Amino acid sequence: MPESLPPLNALKAFEAAARLGSVTLAAQELSVTHGAVSRQIRALEAHFETSLFERAGRGLVLSRHGRQLQAGVSEAFTVLRASCRALSRDIEDAPFTLACPGSLLARWLIPRLDRLHRELPALRLNVLASDGEPDPGRNDISAALAFIAPPWPSDRQVIEIAAETIGAVAAPDIAARLTGRPVEALLEETILETASRPQAWPQWGQARGVEREALTRARQAGQSFEHLYYLLEAALAGLGVAIAPRLVIEGDLKSGRLVAPWGFVETDARLCLLLARGTPRHSGEALAAWLRHELTAPA
Amino acid sequence: MPESLPPLNALKAFEAAARLGSVTLAAQELSVTHGAVSRQIRALEAHFETSLFERAGRGLVLSRHGRQLQAGVSEAFTVLRASCRALSRDIEDAPFTLACPGSLLARWLIPRLDRLHRELPALRLNVLASDGEPDPGRNDISAALAFIAPPWPSDRQVIEIAAETIGAVAAPDIAARLTGRPVEALLEETILETASRPQAWPQWGQARGVEREALTRARQAGQSFEHLYYLLEAALAGLGVAIAPRLVIEGDLKSGRLVAPWGFVETDARLCLLLARGTPRHSGEALAAWLRHELTAPA
DNA sequence: ATGGTAATGTGAGTTTTTCTCAAGTGTCAT
DNA sequence: ATGACACTTGAGAAAAACTCACATTACCAT
Incomplete structure (x- = not known):
């Protein structure tokens, strides 16, 4: 049963302080006060029952144990940062797939798709027709457009666009x-x-x-x-x-x-945008805003 | 400025849940309730604005993004666990170096060293004479034995052995x-x-x-x-x-x-054991207990 | 020497996070 | 149906982390 991990936030403070060689700089990077970082490092030292830094007058120098720990921790944090960043990018870059009832798609949305792509290029919108159920059970759908009457489903975010x-x-x-x-x-x-x-x-x-x-x-x-x-x-x-x-x-x-x-x-009933779990809120809001504008504009 | 790390404790919960495929098992491993793990995972999903698990009826299955994240995170945590464990072992196995005034060393401790080694083999004791200052400024000293009068230094742990x-x-x-x-x-x-x-x-x-x-x-x-x-x-x-x-x-x-x-x-004055920063408390206590026993024993 | 500056350490109190408890919901198997 | 099991969630409690202000120490220039 893999356990026996030191307090992770203390490791974060240690990693920053070790990398920057300074409690104060680490505190700036982490957006906290130097006191907070100092305490975290003490907590880590207490955990290992060893001193990780030599207090060298005005600054800090890693001790032998501190160097040993830094080697592993900085590698692990680099991996962590890289994979979290990669995931964030992938999510950011993922196309937004909108499910839409076929008739609305054909008669209203498709004629406006070109403008939508031009005005919201970052959204990278895909559309597909959802015949039947308005609710996207499928995993690759970011949101569904549908006319639904109250009460609205509580298990997913609903953004109201207009009255039907x-x-x-x-x-x-x-x-x-x-x-x-x-x-x-x-x-x-x-x-x-x-x-x-x-x-x-x-x-x-x-x-x-x-x-x-x-x-x-x-x-x-x-x-x-x-x-x-x-x-x-x-x-x-x-x-x-x-x-x-x-x-x-x-x-x-x-x-x-x-x-x-x-x-x-x-x-x-209202025309609503039903966001799938995990769809970035701001993407949904952006699309909803565009839809509202398009509906009220004289066009 | 490397920042942009997700909440680490949430990552810890995610890593355990992903590895074990269950919120409940992860909670057991982390010694918290399943509710806590559930929340941490939600927090992480909110951070990335995506869903990391598919709620598959009674259990959890990693989503595409979840798998992607797990790859990096589990690697990073493996590194972390390994290096922390290695450090703990090194600290545990490190010899205990005791500084002792020369006269006390020669006339009292050395005749008893053999028994000390036999009765506290795990301590792996080294002794060296500290002429002059009783306070170990040197880094490779675990503790110092000395007769000191109150007030005792507040910057290091002091274990009292006996009256002088x-x-x-x-x-x-x-x-x-x-x-x-x-x-x-x-x-x-x-x-x-x-x-x-x-x-x-x-x-x-x-x-x-x-x-x-x-x-x-x-x-x-x-x-x-x-x-x-x-x-x-x-x-x-x-x-x-x-x-x-x-x-x-x-x-x-x-x-x-x-x-x-x-x-x-x-x-x-008292005969005291002054622990260096980072010396495991229990090592010091073990040695102190042995010293006390040796002083009071008829021997 | 002496005072200024720049760094870390720490005590006390507060804020924020995290956890627990208990109830809710949905799924699966009998 | 019914019970067992697993995840989710709301509210309050507990714990962790942070901030503030001050203390301490070392370095440096005058």
């Missing part, structure tokens, strides 16, 4: 029949939704005052898709009225390929 | 003229003393009730020697009456070569 707004959207030909008419007109159309967000229509409906029962019946008569991506393709193809986060379809609204006859409502 | 007793002694032919007579008979003899203990005669005289002035005059008429060793040779040669510690002349008393007509008195 959702709305009913449809291709222009369908929308033409709805614009300007009361919300109930919706019930005459084919309702499209995703299995992953069963609360989306009810939430929107409540905010817009659609009768709950009627909406449920209309949904049952409509169609459900596995992913938001397919839902949006269906809406674009004119199959019916879909419910979708504004963010994802922003481009489609602008180009006129989709229209939201009754606008958008805010939900309790 | 001194007495007036003379060769048998002189002593024959004194034995049985009052102390004042002393004043008619040649007084011998050492320059190194000018207080010896006055102390003895006061205890025995000799008039101070008369004694001072007698001393001025007598002879002073540089060392106790010469003083005793003079006494043995019948040059006069000497004052000497009982311990030093014990052998001479026993053999009848010296006689103490009025016995011995205790002084405020």
Whole structure:
């Protein structure tokens, strides 16, 4: 059972003092007072029951035992410093891998990736689509972008980016029949939704005052898709009225390929960045700041 | 300026946990609770902003970064353990060098050296005569044996062995003229003393009730020697009456070569073992215990 | 010599770190 | 399910480390 190590902080003080030949200089290097270093060295001498330095008037000189100890300790500390430094560099240089729902990735993030790379080059961002679960169990993912509703998971850091707004959207030909008419007109159309967000229509409906029962019946008569991506393709193809986060379809609204006859409502969900364990906080904050800016900018 | 070392105690906990693959086992090895080790590892992960272990259900597995760190750290700790262990061994095995006043060495210690070596073989004792200063400035001396009066030096450990007793002694032919007579008979003899203990005669005289002035005059008429060793040779040669510690002349008393007509008195001085800086306390205590035993034993 | 400077050593009190205890959570095996 | 086991975590206690101020010692220039 390897034990029998001397107090390590005392060794650190000794190593510095031995290398610099001075308690005072060692104290400066370690950012403490000389008294602290002096005490640590005494503690080490007490541990070994020997004197490590000869007190030579104004300065210190290593004793025979001190020299012997320094040989091993300085070698060990050099190794330690080198490997810790190497690890820090590797961590610093590691690419930041962001998992992102496929639809958001394709429709919102990818068009902005070039600018993101230009404005945050140090991040060395990789993106990949996370279909299904928003939570990165995989080890090589630094963070995940996802719409999640409270309560947020407590086992990883969560950075809030923006509120989610959702709305009913449809291709222009369908929308033409709805614009300007009361919300109930919706019930005459084919309702499209995703299995992953069963609360989306009810939430929107409540905010817009659609009768709950009627909406449920209309949904049952409509169609459900596995992913938001397919839902949006269906809406674009004119199959019916879909419910979708504004963010994802922003481009489609602008180009006129989709229209939201009754606008958008805010939900309790938020667009969040979920940091994986061990992802540097500042990297996550940098990305979050960029995302926020990009969302509020007129662009 | 080499700095940028992670917290060393956290590294120690990490090293043990990585080597043993378990927080609990590491805690046992380090003699702390598993909670403490867990925290230290978290601190290290926070330092590097990465996760060093994958929490694999019931146990821990090193992550990629953890493995990278372990490589360097375990090497460094191996070096550290080896060199500290080597130093401890060297210190443990180092011979114990005792400085001792020449007269005490020759007349008391040397006759007992053989037994001392036999009874304390682990001490690996060397002895050398320290003429003059009782204080070992020399680096290769582990301890010094000396009669010293309070106050004792505060800058080194002092172990008290026994009270000093001194007495007036003379060769048998002189002593024959004194034995049985009052102390004042002393004043008619040649007084011998050492320059190194000018207080010896006055102390003895006061205890025995000799008039101070008369004694001072007698001393001025007598002879002073540089060392106790010469003083005793003079006494043995019948040059006069000497004052000497009982311990030093014990052998001479026993053999009848010296006689103490009025016995011995205790002084405020003590036979002490002065430990040099860095001498293991237990070595000093062992020697002191042996010396005490030898002094009180009938032998 | 004498005073100035520069270094280490140390006593007392405070701050910071680390540890323990106890409860919480998740996993595995029966 | 249930118990055993292992890691995590919050709060308070214990221990270590640090700072401050002063003491001590040696060197050096005047």
